[in-house]
Amino acid sequence: MNDSTGDRIRTDRPTGRQGGPPLAPVAAVSLTLLLAGLAVGVALGGVMPLPYGPAAEVVRYIHDNHSAVQASAVGTFAASVPLAIYAATVSTRLRQLGVTAPGATIALAGGILAAGALALSGLICWTMSRAEVVVDDGLIRALYYLVFLTGGVGHIVALGLLLAGIAVPGLVLGLLPRPVAWIGLVIAALAELATLVLIWPESSVILPIARFTGLIWLIVVGVLLPARRAARIRS
Incomplete structure (x- = not known):
């Protein structure tokens, strides 16, 4: 009888799984840092010109607005850190929720790649803020x-x-409300269409739309994604 009682007590104890940091605030921090860097950069130097616009505008902006470029660089780089934390945390959460399909791994890989690309962009942008570096117009471009x-x-x-x-395991396993999961899939598809910018630069309007709706969706998911599945009633 004592053994049975001990087994029951051990079963009722927490399994020791750790959920990690709350997802919604982590995503919100990433979005805030990105917007803060962008806002400060615009306040200091105006809107950065498009790279495929007139070369003279790009060169003039970089030469005349070192502080604005640096502010944008810092915000961009800083935003990559919470994004990487989010990716690691949400992939672990999905596995704890029973996702055995590749979805959790795809989320982790995509998040790490997205954070890495953002960090690299910030570091290159910071390099452009150094007056001793941008002495050649071709290098600036x-x-x-x-x-x-x-x-x-x-x-x-x-x-x-x-x-x-x-979004896929959230839809298939019912971890997210269906409208939220479908919205995530639509934004994901739009993000993949950003590849068209390499062929048709004018389609770059996709970039800010996919970026900010995607980050906002991650905040919503952070609120709605459960920390654990509801316990089943044992007979």
């Missing part, structure tokens, strides 16, 4: 394109994988 490609297309396409890796 090359670095500017790299910032756009890593922080734009590369980041957004990888972010779409993170969204899809969460």
Whole structure:
């Protein structure tokens, strides 16, 4: 009888699983840092020109607005850290919720790639803020394109994988409300369409839409995704 009681007590104790940091605040911090860097950069130097616009505008902006470029770089790099934390935490959460399909791994891979691309973009952008570096117009153009490609297309396409890796099991297993899961899939598909920017630069309007709706969706998921499945009633 004592053994049976001891087994029951051990069964009723927590399993020791740790849920990690709360998802919604982590995603909110990433979005806030990104917006803060962008806002400070715009306040200091105006809106950054598009990389495929007139070369003279790009070169002039970089030469005249070192502080604005640096502010954008710091915000971008800083935003990559909570995004990586989110990816690691949500992939663990999905596995704890019983996701055995590749969704959890896809979410982790997509999130790490998205965070890495964002971090790289921020570091390259910071490099452009150094007066001793941007002494050659051709180098400025090359670095500017790299910032756009890593922080734009590369980041957004990888972010779409993170969204899809969460939305698919969230829909199939009922972990998320169906409308929320479907919205995530639509945003993920839009993010993957950002690849078209490499062929048709004018389609870059996709980038800010997919970026900010995707980050907002991650905040919503952080609120709605359960920490554990409801306990089953034993007979």
